[in-house]
Amino acid sequence: MPLLSKAWRMILSYIVIASLWVFFSDGMLNALGLTSAQQEQLQLFKGLSFILVTAALLFLLVRNYQRINRRATEALLRSEKRLRNALEAAEDGMWDWHLSSQILYCSQGYAALLGMTQAPPQAEADYWLQRVHPDDRENLERELNKCIANRDTAPFQRSFRQLHTNGQYRLIQFRGRLLLDTKQRPERLLGTASDVTQRRKDEESLRMSAVVFDTTQEGVLVTGVDKRIVHCNPAFIRITGYSMAEILGQSPSMLKSGRHDKSFYQAIWSSVNASGTWSGEIWNRRKSGEIYPQWQCIRVIYGEHGEITHYVAVFSDISLLKRSQRELDYLAHYDPLSNLPNRLLFTERVEHALKLAHSEQRNGAVLLIDLDHFKHINESLGHDIGDLLLKDVAERLNQQLAPRMTLARLGGDEFGLLYETCSNAEQAAVQAQHLLNCLAQPYQVAGRELFVTASIGISLFPDDICDASQILRNADSALFKAKNSGRENYAFYTQELTEHARQHVELASALRYALDNQQLRVYYQPLLCLKREQVIGVEALVRWQHPTRGLVPPGEFIPIAEETGLIAAIDAWVLEQACRQMVLWRDQANGLLFVAVNVSSRLFGRGELDQRVAQVLQDTGLDPAFLELEITESAVMDNPKAAQALLERLRDLGIRLAIDDFGTGYSSLARLKRLPVHKLKLDQSFVNGLPHDHDDVAITRSVVALGHSLGLTVLAEGVEHAEQAELLKQLGCDLVQGYFYGRPVPAEHLQLTHMVDVHP
Numbered sequence: 001m002p003l004l005s006k007a008w009r010m011i012l013s014y015i016v017i018a019s020l021w022v023f024f025s026d027g028m029l030n031a032l033g034l035t036s037a038q039q040e041q042l043q044l045f046k047g048l049s050f051i052l053v054t055a056a057l058l059f060l061l062v063r064n065y066q067r068i069n070r071r072a073t074e075a076l077l078r079s080e081k082r083l084r085n086a087l088e089a090a091e092d093g094m095w096d097w098h099l100s101s102q103i104l105y106c107s108q109g110y111a112a113l114l115g116m117t118q119a120p121p122q123a124e125a126d127y128w129l130q131r132v133h134p135d136d137r138e139n140l141e142r143e144l145n146k147c148i149a150n151r152d153t154a155p156f157q158r159s160f161r162q163l164h165t166n167g168q169y170r171l172i173q174f175r176g177r178l179l180l181d182t183k184q185r186p187e188r189l190l191g192t193a194s195d196v197t198q199r200r201k202d203e204e205s206l207r208m209s210a211v212v213f214d215t216t217q218e219g220v221l222v223t224g225v226d227k228r229i230v231h232c233n234p235a236f237i238r239i240t241g242y243s244m245a246e247i248l249g250q251s252p253s254m255l256k257s258g259r260h261d262k263s264f265y266q267a268i269w270s271s272v273n274a275s276g277t278w279s280g281e282i283w284n285r286r287k288s289g290e291i292y293p294q295w296q297c298i299r300v301i302y303g304e305h306g307e308i309t310h311y312v313a314v315f316s317d318i319s320l321l322k323r324s325q326r327e328l329d330y331l332a333h334y335d336p337l338s339n340l341p342n343r344l345l346f347t348e349r350v351e352h353a354l355k356l357a358h359s360e361q362r363n364g365a366v367l368l369i370d371l372d373h374f375k376h377i378n379e380s381l382g383h384d385i386g387d388l389l390l391k392d393v394a395e396r397l398n399q400q401l402a403p404r405m406t407l408a409r410l411g412g413d414e415f416g417l418l419y420e421t422c423s424n425a426e427q428a429a430v431q432a433q434h435l436l437n438c439l440a441q442p443y444q445v446a447g448r449e450l451f452v453t454a455s456i457g458i459s460l461f462p463d464d465i466c467d468a469s470q471i472l473r474n475a476d477s478a479l480f481k482a483k484n485s486g487r488e489n490y491a492f493y494t495q496e497l498t499e500h501a502r503q504h505v506e507l508a509s510a511l512r513y514a515l516d517n518q519q520l521r522v523y524y525q526p527l528l529c530l531k532r533e534q535v536i537g538v539e540a541l542v543r544w545q546h547p548t549r550g551l552v553p554p555g556e557f558i559p560i561a562e563e564t565g566l567i568a569a570i571d572a573w574v575l576e577q578a579c580r581q582m583v584l585w586r587d588q589a590n591g592l593l594f595v596a597v598n599v600s601s602r603l604f605g606r607g608e609l610d611q612r613v614a615q616v617l618q619d620t621g622l623d624p625a626f627l628e629l630e631i632t633e634s635a636v637m638d639n640p641k642a643a644q645a646l647l648e649r650l651r652d653l654g655i656r657l658a659i660d661d662f663g664t665g666y667s668s669l670a671r672l673k674r675l676p677v678h679k680l681k682l683d684q685s686f687v688n689g690l691p692h693d694h695d696d697v698a699i700t701r702s703v704v705a706l707g708h709s710l711g712l713t714v715l716a717e718g719v720e721h722a723e724q725a726e727l728l729k730q731l732g733c734d735l736v737q738g739y740f741y742g743r744p745v746p747a748e749h750l751q752l753t754h755m756v757d758v759h760p
């Protein structure tokens with residue numbers, strides 16, 4: 001418009017100036033008074049000059065116009081190039097839709113988006129619309145038409161799929177606006193087009209990732225390079241109990257459980273630094289303070305240039321998993337009814353015990369316990385009652401367990417007992433009998449009194465057995481024998497063992513009966529002074545007057561008494577008998593100076609022997625000077641410190657002490673020197689060989705010399721011949737004891753003078 005008005009102004013000015021010139025110049029010529037020829041010439045000259053000036057003016061105008069036009073064109077080209085470059089750089093295209101002609105001009109860039117090397121110069125709009133995906137086309141047309149109808153010149157943005165030359169659809173985004181002509185009629189739609197297929201995919205995958213991040217059951221924790229928490233997901237909050245505000249900016253070390261040491265975390269970070277990742281089990285602590293196991297995976301996030309930007313830890317709470325693993329493990333290894341180990345676990349334990357037995361050269365036993373006629377209970381009272389009874393049986397058996405025993409329910413009414421500290425058949429038999437007695441007691445089940453007995457099969461190991469299954473097989477066949485021999489019984493794998501062990505157990509219970517029913521006797525054997533050949537004391541030796549077997553020697557029942565603990569009662573009884581007898585003898589003034597009583601090493605080891613002895617002395621009224629206790633060498637040397645203290649307390653009571661069976665243990669001379677004993681009793685095994693066995697002679701000589709040098713009296717046990725007595729006399733032995741002088745006899749048969757007379 002300004003350009004136009006300027007043109008008009010110039011033309012008007014020209015018309016005015018030219019008209020004035022024509023008008024005034026002719027007047028001036030007339031005023032000059034020239035001749036007509038001169039005027040004619042001047043008129044010609046004026047006309048030519050006018051043309052010349054006008055032409056010059058025109059030239060200037062045209063040149064100026066051309067310059068302006070060229071500049072504008074150049075500027076337009078530059079700006080077009082810039083636009084093209086910008087669009088190319090953005091990988092975008094341009095489109096221009098002339099509504100009146102329905103021609104849609106598309107830039108080269110747009111064509112390239114759809115895989116075309118050359119854009120059709122001025123294709124109809126329909127050409128492009130046909131390439132829009134049928135599902136999107138109608139929608140797009142409607143949107144554009146609406147915009148046109150509403151003369152809506154606001155920028156718009158639409159996305160639709162358009163066909164690529166490779167046959168696939170690309171997602172194209174149009175941004176543009178409607179242009180109106182001077183009369184405000186819709187003239188053109190114009191804008192840019194860009195391929196947003198990848199961007200949309202990226203957005204979608206980002207959106208999906210965000211959903212996964214938010215909804216996953218795994219806790220996710222992101223830290224910066226400085227190992228400060230920058231992000232976490234809802235699962236993290238749920239698992240740890242911390243809120244987002246509490247955790248952001250903190251160090252993950254606030255989650256530590258304290259269960260792992262420094263080296264554990266160092267190993268994690270060295271793995272992360274070396275390989276960019278670590279995964280494993282780790283214990284952390286919740287806000288509540290509870291510690292729990294996680295399966296955690298740590299990864300490094302690298303930036304564009306390979307630098308570490310973040311660390312991500314993804315973890316799952318595996319405490320439930322662990323618990324169910326434990327539960328599964330429990331179910332696999334335990335019997336749900338009795339809560340005892342099942343056959344699988346029992347076999348594993350037996351296997352393990354067998355290995356230990358081999359390596360430590362120890363013995364053990366497996367007892368298979370099977371209830372007798374349990375089927376009848378199930379059939380007559382129902383399985384519920386049967387189950388309750390089984391539970392009671394399991395409980396009762398369980399209460400009988402000592403350390404290193406494993407009880408298992410092997411199935412049905414069969415239980416297994418692994419007895420790892422069982423050193424021999426007798427012990428196993430005692431245990432079996434004990435269990436049988438326990439099980440035979442009545443049960444109270446659902447208001448009923450029930451009775452059930454059991455049979456037990458016993459297998460000992462290692463005894464050439466190389467695997468657990470063989471131990472169980474042997475025990476099984478032993479059980480079969482026990483069942484066959486009338487039930488409520490036990491049996492070993494071999495007949496001999498069964499017999500032997502049974503006798504042993506029978507003996508044990510018979511011994512208890514013997515003690516309570518006065519079947520034990522005390523015999524006395526004289527001890528003589530060799531020099532004077534005079535009986536100066538006696539040794540009290542216990543005997544068992546068995547109703548059917550006759551007189552049983554102590555060697556057969558003392559070990560059983562020791563095993564069953566009955567020895568304490570026996571020794572106490574013998575001590576009392578001996579003391580009473582000695583009081584009688586003292587009253588008779590028969591010249592006996594002491595009675596010697598044997599003390600079991602078991603009892604000696606217990607320590608309270610001195611109180612027991614003091615009590616008996618008090619009860620019987622015997623002067624302590626007339627009592628001698630015989631303690632075996634091994635009992636003293638097994639625990640020398642305790643023995644020393646106990647012997648000192650005993651000596652302080654005023655009694656005498658002798659070391660029995662001297663030479664069979666491993667006495668330390670240094671210790672022997674300090675022991676408060678009065679006598680050494682040389683074991684009869686050395687006396688046996690006298691006088692011909694040179695070694696025995698040498699030993700006897702040494703023991704006599706040793707005893708004397710320590711200020712002790714020396715007694716030789718088991719003297720059976722005159723030559724032995726003769727040699728012992730020559731060697732300087734003080735006292736003797738043996739069949740040569742007199743066998744152990746009841747008190748009333750002891751003839752002191754007779755013996756001296758017989759052996760002058």
Ligand code: C2E
Binds near residue numbers: 600739740744
């Ligand atoms: P010991 O204390 O060494 O007793 C000596 C044993 O040698 C006695 O055997 C005795 O009868 C036997 N004896 C004595 N003279 C001769 C002989 O000339 N030749 C042979 N071959 N043997 C002879 P006994 O009475 O069978 O006692 C065996 C062991 O039983 C005793 O050995 C003692 O350790 C233990 N014992 C005996 N009575 C008791 C007791 O009341 N309590 C405890 N704890 N142990 C006892």
Ligand code: MG
Binds near residue numbers: 539598
């Ligand atoms: Mg003795």
Ligand code: MG
Binds near residue numbers: 681684
């Ligand atoms: Mg002895």
